[in-house]
Amino acid sequence: MLLWTSIIINLGFLGLFKYYNFFLENFITAFSFFGSDIKIGTLNIILPVGISFYTFQTLSYSIDVYKRKLEPTKDFIAFSAFVSFFPQLVAGPIERATNLLPQFYKKRTFDYSKAIDGMRQILWGLFKKIVIADNCAEYANLIFNNSANYTGSTLVLGALFFAIQIYGDFSGYSDIAIGTSRLFGFDLMKNFAFPYFSRDIAEFWRRWHISLSTWFRDYLYIPLGGSRGSALMKVRNVFILFILSGFWHGASWTYIVWGLINAIFFIPLLLTKNNRKNIEIVAQGKYLPSFKELFLMLFTFSQVVFALIIFRAINIGHAYSYVKDMLYGLTQKAGYVQTLNLIHWKIGYAIPSLLIFFFILEWLGREHQYAVQNIKNSKSWILRWAFYSFILFLIGMYMPTQETPFIYFQF
Secondary structure (H helix, E strand, C coil): HHHHHHHHHHHHHHHHHHHHHHHHHHHHHHHCCCCCCCCCCCCCCCCCCCCHHHHHHHHHHHHHHHHHCCCCCCCHHHHHHHHHHHHCCHHHCCCCCHHHHHHCCCCCCCHHHHHHHHHHHHHHHHHHHHHHHHHHHHHHHHHHHHHHHCHHHHHHHHHHHHHHHHHHHHHHHHHHHHHHHHHHCCCCCCCCCCHHHHCCCHHHHHHCCCCHHHHHHHHHHHHHCCCCCCHHHHHHHHHHHHHHHHHHHHCHHHHHHHHHHHHHHHHHHHCHHHHHHHHEECCCCCCCCCCCHHHHHHHHHHHHHHHHHHHCCCCCCHHHHHHHHHHHHHHHHHHHHHHHHHHHHHHHCHHHHHHHHHHHHHCCCCCCCCHHHHHHHHHCCHHHHHHHHHHHHHHHCCCCCCCCCHHHCCC
């Protein structure tokens, strides 16, 4: 009874604030389709920041206590701190009580090495957000918001910019949150593991927004039966998992279709039992991937970028027009001229150079918790501080003059 009370209250808050208007508007539209005109007022309320994150966090506590994976806490202050821990409150990672809550019981002692490592990860997170994500956002917004004015190759460029933006933005926030927590002696779970170096869509989802993917896996997918049972049951479970994952992101059909497309990409791997083929880090211990690995990474990245067009679009009609114009426009030579003009006049050489620099560092650091963690092993303090100074210089040099909010604050 207590478990279901917790589930109903948490999902009730989420449903009221986030999904009430969505269901109401679709209900009215459905009746209008059959000729009935219904007038029901929608709620004019502001969505609480980060509600999707802390509702799932408190749900995991209730479920883990019910399953006896965790002893219920009698320390109300510790529990409140777990629910409202400020570094990751508004955009994750979605922490489990089994990991974070016991850390509030321990005596706090300052650890110099942890603090330095936390500052280093914060610096890298700021670079990803301010230099990479925010600069890509300018051109992604320009192209998506005026997509009818651009031809195919430029629309491809816009989709690429958004894919890099959302990764830099969200993983950048996670790095800042994890690094800030480490300053206080707390260890949060890793939320991104270099997902754009994945060789298939299943590996991508093991490396992207790990805290949400594992939450759905443990509390939804496995209880539904997971990968056990008949092929039909497996397909059903995957569709439920990805559609609800899309719906978690927001009350819009674009997110639901985005989840549906990812399910379609994932199911062939599951049915052929190749969904756990690529567990290890790509090209582990090597500087360069093989041609096969490179091809698989590019193919997987193209799948992700395609799905993110729907994610970023204003509505389904906009997504359809964007994809149609992009595919048709790729055959038009004039489009390439327009794209080159955009690159030359608006982007120049700075942004491509920064992106190359960024992905090289990500590739070289892919075996660590975050890309530049290994810089601490450099014996030369001059090299280390020159690197930190250069990153700070780039942050100051390429910081946009206009504020660009974190994308996941809206979720």
